[in-house]
Amino acid sequence: xxxxxxxxxxxxxxxxxxxxxxxxxxxxxxxxxxxxxxxxxxxxxxxxxxxxxxxxxxxxxxxxxxxxxxxxxxxxxxxxxxxxxxxxxxxxxxxxxxxxxxxxxxxxxxxxxxxxxxxxxxxxxxxxxxxxxxxxxxxxxxxxx
Amino acid sequence: xxxxxxxxxxxxxxxxxxxxxxxxxxxxxxxxxxxxxxxxxxxxxxxxxxxxxxxxxxxxxxxxxxxxxxxxxxxxxxxxxxxxxxxxxxxxxxxx
Numbered sequence: 001x002x003x004x005x006x007x008x009x010x011x012x013x014x015x016x017x018x019x020x021x022x023x024x025x026x027x028x029x030x031x032x033x034x035x036x037x038x039x040x041x042x043x044x045x046x047x048x049x050x051x052x053x054x055x056x057x058x059x060x061x062x063x064x065x066x067x068x069x070x071x072x073x074x075x076x077x078x079x080x081x082x083x084x085x086x087x088x089x090x091x092x093x094x095x096x097x098x099x100x101x102x103x104x105x106x107x108x109x110x111x112x113x114x115x116x117x118x119x120x121x122x123x124x125x126x127x128x129x130x131x132x133x134x135x136x137x138x139x140x141x142x143x144x145x
Numbered sequence: 146x147x148x149x150x151x152x153x154x155x156x157x158x159x160x161x162x163x164x165x166x167x168x169x170x171x172x173x174x175x176x177x178x179x180x181x182x183x184x185x186x187x188x189x190x191x192x193x194x195x196x197x198x199x200x201x202x203x204x205x206x207x208x209x210x211x212x213x214x215x216x217x218x219x220x221x222x223x224x225x226x227x228x229x230x231x232x233x234x235x236x237x238x239x240x241x
Contacts, residue, residue, distance in 0.1 A: 033190065125192075
Protein backbone atom coordinates (compact mmCIF):
# COMPACT_ATOMS: atom_id res chain seq x y z
CA UNK A 1 0.00 0.00 0.00
CA UNK A 2 1.45 3.42 -0.88
CA UNK A 3 2.51 5.78 1.88
CA UNK A 4 -0.36 7.84 3.29
CA UNK A 5 1.45 10.92 1.94
CA UNK A 6 1.03 9.52 -1.56
CA UNK A 7 -2.60 8.72 -0.89
CA UNK A 8 -3.19 12.29 0.34
CA UNK A 9 -1.47 13.75 -2.71
CA UNK A 10 -3.55 11.61 -5.07
CA UNK A 11 -6.75 12.50 -3.21
CA UNK A 12 -5.94 16.21 -3.49
CA UNK A 13 -5.21 15.86 -7.21
CA UNK A 14 -8.60 14.22 -7.62
CA UNK A 15 -10.30 16.94 -5.56
CA UNK A 16 -8.70 19.71 -7.63
CA UNK A 17 -9.29 18.11 -11.03
CA UNK A 18 -12.07 19.79 -12.97
CA UNK A 19 -11.84 23.28 -11.50
CA UNK A 20 -13.08 26.01 -13.82
CA UNK A 21 -9.71 27.59 -14.59
CA UNK A 22 -7.39 24.60 -14.62
CA UNK A 23 -9.68 21.72 -15.65
CA UNK A 24 -7.70 18.50 -16.00
CA UNK A 25 -4.36 20.33 -15.90
CA UNK A 26 -3.49 19.08 -12.41
CA UNK A 27 -0.20 17.29 -11.82
CA UNK A 28 0.70 15.22 -8.80
CA UNK A 29 4.31 14.62 -9.65
CA UNK A 30 7.21 16.41 -11.25
CA UNK A 31 6.04 17.92 -14.52
CA UNK A 32 8.05 19.04 -17.50
CA UNK A 33 7.82 22.75 -18.39
CA UNK A 34 4.46 23.44 -19.97
CA UNK A 35 3.63 25.85 -22.78
CA UNK A 36 0.65 28.15 -23.09
CA UNK A 37 -1.69 25.37 -24.24
CA UNK A 38 -1.14 23.48 -20.98
CA UNK A 39 -1.61 26.49 -18.72
CA UNK A 40 -2.93 27.52 -16.26
CA UNK A 41 -2.08 24.40 -14.30
CA UNK A 42 -1.79 23.14 -10.73
CA UNK A 43 1.04 21.07 -9.28
CA UNK A 44 0.42 19.24 -6.01
CA UNK A 45 3.19 17.99 -3.76
CA UNK A 46 3.94 17.20 -0.14
CA UNK A 47 6.89 18.81 1.56
CA UNK A 48 8.38 18.60 5.05
CA UNK A 49 6.56 16.58 7.67
CA UNK A 50 6.69 16.65 11.46
CA UNK A 51 6.25 13.27 13.18
CA UNK A 52 5.40 12.99 16.87
CA UNK A 53 5.75 9.59 18.51
CA UNK A 54 2.84 8.60 20.74
CA UNK A 55 1.86 5.72 22.97
CA UNK A 56 1.63 2.19 21.58
CA UNK A 57 3.82 3.04 18.57
CA UNK A 58 1.35 5.56 17.19
CA UNK A 59 2.61 8.49 15.16
CA UNK A 60 0.92 11.85 14.81
CA UNK A 61 2.03 13.49 11.60
CA UNK A 62 1.74 17.00 10.18
CA UNK A 63 2.70 17.22 6.50
CA UNK A 64 2.97 20.37 4.43
CA UNK A 65 0.88 20.11 1.29
CA UNK A 66 1.83 22.61 -1.40
CA UNK A 67 -0.48 23.44 -4.28
CA UNK A 68 1.23 25.64 -6.87
CA UNK A 69 -0.75 27.35 -9.58
CA UNK A 70 1.10 28.44 -12.72
CA UNK A 71 -0.10 30.80 -15.43
CA UNK A 72 1.33 32.83 -18.29
CA UNK A 73 -0.52 35.77 -19.80
CA UNK A 74 -0.02 39.23 -21.15
CA UNK A 75 -3.10 40.60 -19.40
CA UNK A 76 -4.75 39.93 -16.06
CA UNK A 77 -2.08 37.50 -14.86
CA UNK A 78 -2.53 38.55 -11.25
CA UNK A 79 -6.30 38.11 -11.53
CA UNK A 80 -5.82 34.64 -12.98
CA UNK A 81 -3.59 33.62 -10.07
CA UNK A 82 -6.10 35.00 -7.56
CA UNK A 83 -8.85 33.04 -9.30
CA UNK A 84 -6.78 29.88 -8.99
CA UNK A 85 -6.39 30.61 -5.30
CA UNK A 86 -10.13 31.02 -4.78
CA UNK A 87 -10.92 27.82 -6.64
CA UNK A 88 -8.26 25.79 -4.81
CA UNK A 89 -9.29 27.08 -1.38
CA UNK A 90 -12.93 26.28 -2.04
CA UNK A 91 -12.18 22.82 -3.43
CA UNK A 92 -9.85 22.01 -0.53
CA UNK A 93 -12.55 22.93 1.96
CA UNK A 94 -15.15 20.94 0.05
CA UNK A 95 -12.83 17.91 0.03
CA UNK A 96 -13.30 17.60 3.80
CA UNK A 97 -11.22 14.79 5.26
CA UNK A 98 -10.15 13.44 1.87
CA UNK A 99 -12.04 10.24 2.46
CA UNK A 100 -10.85 9.98 6.05
CA UNK A 101 -7.14 10.33 5.27
CA UNK A 102 -6.91 13.73 7.00
CA UNK A 103 -9.32 13.75 9.96
CA UNK A 104 -9.05 17.49 10.50
CA UNK A 105 -9.18 18.40 6.83
CA UNK A 106 -6.63 20.54 5.03
CA UNK A 107 -5.64 23.62 7.05
CA UNK A 108 -4.57 26.67 5.05
CA UNK A 109 -1.20 27.98 6.27
CA UNK A 110 0.42 30.27 3.74
CA UNK A 111 -0.10 31.96 0.39
CA UNK A 112 2.71 33.38 -1.73
CA UNK A 113 3.09 34.71 -5.26
CA UNK A 114 5.98 35.22 -7.62
CA UNK A 115 6.28 36.63 -11.12
CA UNK A 116 8.76 36.32 -13.98
CA UNK A 117 9.21 38.61 -16.94
CA UNK A 118 11.92 36.48 -18.54
CA UNK A 119 9.69 34.89 -21.17
CA UNK A 120 7.73 36.01 -24.21
CA UNK A 121 4.79 36.64 -21.86
CA UNK A 122 4.79 37.35 -18.13
CA UNK A 123 4.52 34.20 -16.03
CA UNK A 124 3.42 33.78 -12.45
CA UNK A 125 3.02 31.22 -9.73
CA UNK A 126 0.80 31.22 -6.66
CA UNK A 127 1.81 28.85 -3.89
CA UNK A 128 -0.90 27.70 -1.50
CA UNK A 129 0.40 25.77 1.51
CA UNK A 130 -1.80 23.60 3.69
CA UNK A 131 -1.12 21.37 6.65
CA UNK A 132 -2.43 17.82 6.39
CA UNK A 133 -2.54 16.05 9.74
CA UNK A 134 -2.88 12.27 9.93
CA UNK A 135 -2.03 9.35 12.18
CA UNK A 136 -0.21 6.09 11.53
CA UNK A 137 1.40 3.31 13.49
CA UNK A 138 5.22 3.03 13.42
CA UNK A 139 6.35 0.81 10.58
CA UNK A 140 2.98 0.97 8.85
CA UNK A 141 3.13 4.23 6.87
CA UNK A 142 0.52 3.11 4.38
CA UNK A 143 -2.37 2.80 6.80
CA UNK A 144 -4.11 5.52 8.77
CA UNK A 145 -5.35 4.85 12.28
CA UNK B 146 45.51 35.27 -31.89
CA UNK B 147 46.49 31.59 -31.57
CA UNK B 148 46.09 29.56 -34.77
CA UNK B 149 43.15 27.50 -33.54
CA UNK B 150 41.27 30.56 -32.30
CA UNK B 151 41.91 32.33 -35.59
CA UNK B 152 40.63 29.34 -37.54
CA UNK B 153 37.56 29.10 -35.34
CA UNK B 154 36.84 32.77 -35.88
CA UNK B 155 37.16 32.37 -39.66
CA UNK B 156 34.73 29.43 -39.60
CA UNK B 157 32.27 31.25 -37.32
CA UNK B 158 32.40 34.35 -39.49
CA UNK B 159 31.85 32.34 -42.68
CA UNK B 160 28.91 30.48 -41.17
CA UNK B 161 27.48 33.70 -39.83
CA UNK B 162 27.62 35.33 -43.28
CA UNK B 163 25.38 32.56 -44.60
CA UNK B 164 22.99 32.34 -41.66
CA UNK B 165 22.56 35.97 -40.58
CA UNK B 166 18.93 36.97 -40.99
CA UNK B 167 18.88 40.42 -39.39
CA UNK B 168 20.99 43.43 -38.57
CA UNK B 169 21.24 44.57 -34.98
CA UNK B 170 21.60 48.34 -34.75
CA UNK B 171 23.35 49.55 -31.59
CA UNK B 172 23.67 53.04 -30.20
CA UNK B 173 26.13 55.04 -32.24
CA UNK B 174 24.80 53.55 -35.46
CA UNK B 175 26.89 50.36 -35.27
CA UNK B 176 25.25 47.56 -37.25
CA UNK B 177 26.09 43.89 -36.73
CA UNK B 178 24.67 41.05 -38.84
CA UNK B 179 23.16 38.52 -36.45
CA UNK B 180 21.23 35.29 -36.40
CA UNK B 181 17.99 36.43 -34.78
CA UNK B 182 15.60 33.83 -33.37
CA UNK B 183 13.51 32.79 -30.40
CA UNK B 184 15.13 30.34 -28.02
CA UNK B 185 13.21 28.12 -25.60
CA UNK B 186 13.39 29.07 -21.95
CA UNK B 187 11.35 28.37 -18.82
CA UNK B 188 10.30 30.16 -15.67
CA UNK B 189 9.98 28.50 -12.26
CA UNK B 190 11.28 25.33 -14.00
CA UNK B 191 7.72 24.64 -15.13
CA UNK B 192 6.40 27.38 -17.39
CA UNK B 193 7.79 27.10 -20.90
CA UNK B 194 8.27 30.05 -23.20
CA UNK B 195 10.74 31.71 -25.47
CA UNK B 196 13.13 34.63 -25.43
CA UNK B 197 14.52 36.54 -28.42
CA UNK B 198 18.22 36.00 -29.01
CA UNK B 199 20.82 37.43 -31.39
CA UNK B 200 23.98 35.47 -32.20
CA UNK B 201 27.17 36.51 -33.95
CA UNK B 202 30.90 35.76 -33.75
CA UNK B 203 32.30 37.10 -30.49
CA UNK B 204 34.71 39.61 -32.11
CA UNK B 205 31.75 41.31 -33.82
CA UNK B 206 29.96 41.79 -30.49
CA UNK B 207 32.94 42.51 -28.24
CA UNK B 208 31.66 46.00 -27.42
CA UNK B 209 28.22 44.87 -26.28
CA UNK B 210 27.35 44.74 -22.58
CA UNK B 211 24.26 43.76 -20.60
CA UNK B 212 21.90 46.71 -20.51
CA UNK B 213 22.87 48.02 -23.95
CA UNK B 214 20.06 49.10 -26.26
CA UNK B 215 19.62 47.90 -29.83
CA UNK B 216 17.02 47.64 -32.58
CA UNK B 217 16.26 44.66 -34.81
CA UNK B 218 13.66 44.93 -37.56
CA UNK B 219 12.56 48.23 -36.06
CA UNK B 220 11.86 46.79 -32.62
CA UNK B 221 13.75 48.11 -29.60
CA UNK B 222 15.44 45.62 -27.27
CA UNK B 223 17.74 45.66 -24.28
CA UNK B 224 20.54 43.13 -23.80
CA UNK B 225 19.52 41.07 -20.75
CA UNK B 226 22.45 38.63 -20.82
CA UNK B 227 25.49 37.93 -22.90
CA UNK B 228 26.91 34.42 -23.22
CA UNK B 229 30.20 33.68 -24.95
CA UNK B 230 30.91 30.13 -26.07
CA UNK B 231 33.27 28.65 -28.65
CA UNK B 232 33.84 31.93 -30.42
CA UNK B 233 30.14 32.76 -30.71
CA UNK B 234 28.26 35.25 -28.59
CA UNK B 235 24.58 34.91 -27.78
CA UNK B 236 22.73 38.01 -26.64
CA UNK B 237 19.53 37.29 -24.73
CA UNK B 238 17.19 40.19 -25.41
CA UNK B 239 14.24 41.82 -23.73
CA UNK B 240 11.74 43.96 -25.54
CA UNK B 241 12.39 47.52 -24.41
